[in-house]
Amino acid sequence: MKRKTKVKSMDTYKTIRKRRSIRRFRDKEVPEELLEKCVDAGRLSPSGANLQPLKFITVTEKLEKTFECTNWAGYLEWEPTLNEMPRAYIVILKEKEKGHDLDAGIAAQSICLTARNQGVGSCILGALDFESLNDVLEVPEDHEIKLMVALGYPKKEPEVVEKSKDLEYYFEDDVLKVPKKSLEEVWIKR
Numbered sequence: 658m659k660r661k662t663k664v665k666s667m668d669t670y671k672t673i674r675k676r677r678s679i680r681r682f683r684d685k686e687v688p689e690e691l692l693e694k695c696v697d698a699g700r701l702s703p704s705g706a707n708l709q710p711l712k713f714i715t716v717t718e719k720l721e722k723t724f725e726c727t728n729w730a731g732y733l734e735w736e737p738t739l740n741e742m743p744r745a746y747i748v749i750l751k752e753k754e755k756g757h758d759l760d761a762g763i764a765a766q767s768i769c770l771t772a773r774n775q776g777v778g779s780c781i782l783g784a785l786d787f788e789s790l791n792d793v794l795e796v797p798e799d800h801e802i803k804l805m806v807a808l809g810y811p812k813k814e815p816e817v818v819e820k821s822k823d824l825e826y827y828f829e830d831d832v833l834k835v836p837k838k839s840l841e842e843v844w845i846k847r
């Protein structure tokens with residue numbers, strides 16, 4: 658008889674399941690120690706050939722100016738108000754002509770999961786006004802912005818909708834519903 662292998666569930670999986678992109682934040686500061694932990698999580702993330710081409714800018718002062726350079730929820734005619742804006746950002750820079758762009762995505766997820774474990778919400782942002790951000794944040798010439806992670810305490814948690822055909826997220830009773838493909842749809846066995 659075939660014995661079933663019992664797979665021990667891990668905290669990381671729980672955090673991955675619980676993390677949603679947060680786009681409305683409470684008026685509460687993100688502690689400096691958490692930002693430090695998030696940057697450290699980015700630093701320790703994998704990188705192609707271990708080239709470690711990334712640097713991280715934390716933003717806690719120029720919040721409004723940075724917010725002006727962001728774009729939110731492309732599927733919706735909606736954006737967070739100034740009251741709901743992120744209370745910190747981690748901007749992921751990559752050294753020009755060094756390493757792989759994918760490294761930034763991996764670091765971004767490490768940051769989001771680290772934040773989520775401490776009750777802090779996040780949203781990865783790629784639709785950015787790069788030119789203005791370079792000025793606002795005085796990005797070093799030899800580096801380029803790849804992604805930002807917006808951070809803050811969530812006003813409301815979005816919810817996953819399983820097995821939806823349409824992949825566009827939507828609001829229902831003020832809750833953001835995020836469709837995800839089913840496991841069967843994405844899992845290929847050979």
Ligand SMILES: Cc1cc2nc3c(=O)[nH]c(=O)nc-3n(C[C@H](O)[C@H](O)[C@H](O)COP(=O)(O)O)c2cc1C
Pocket residue numbers: 676677678679680728729730731762780781782783784785815826835
């Ligand atoms: C590379 C990347 C870029 C993204 N850029 C933006 C963005 O500019 N603005 C935004 O509101 N959300 C952005 N998102 C968030 C996605 O819209 C979000 O991950 C997706 O809708 C699924 O929702 P979930 O994160 O709650 O699972 C981005 C996500 C990734 C991975």
